[in-house]
Amino acid sequence: MDDEDEKPTGRTLGRRRKFSEFECPTCSAHNPFDEFGNEDEVVCNWCGVQFKAVIDDEGNLKLKEL
Numbered sequence: 356m357d358d359e360d361e362k363p364t365g366r367t368l369g370r371r372r373k374f375s376e377f378e379c380p381t382c383s384a385h386n387p388f389d390e391f392g393n394e395d396e397v398v399c400n401w402c403g404v405q406f407k408a409v410i411d412d413e414g415n416l417k418l419k420e421l
Contacts, residue, residue, distance in 0.1 A: 366414035379404065380418050396421065 366372065373392045378385055384401035391397055393410040397418070406418035 369412045369414050370410050372410055372414040372416075374408070374416055377406075377408075377416065377418060380406075381420070 373390045379399040381404045382402040405421045409417045
């Protein structure tokens, strides 16, 4: 298979990268979650704080409290 035929995954997806879990920046709880991506809203299952997912061009996840 040629490199050109391979689909991008993980960090190579950049802002299109999807996640299925996150660590709450408020209480540090591990949260399994349905798949989410850039600009999606997620809620910590432990402390209840709501966040907006922001994914940068390199595929790194940041959570901004709403």
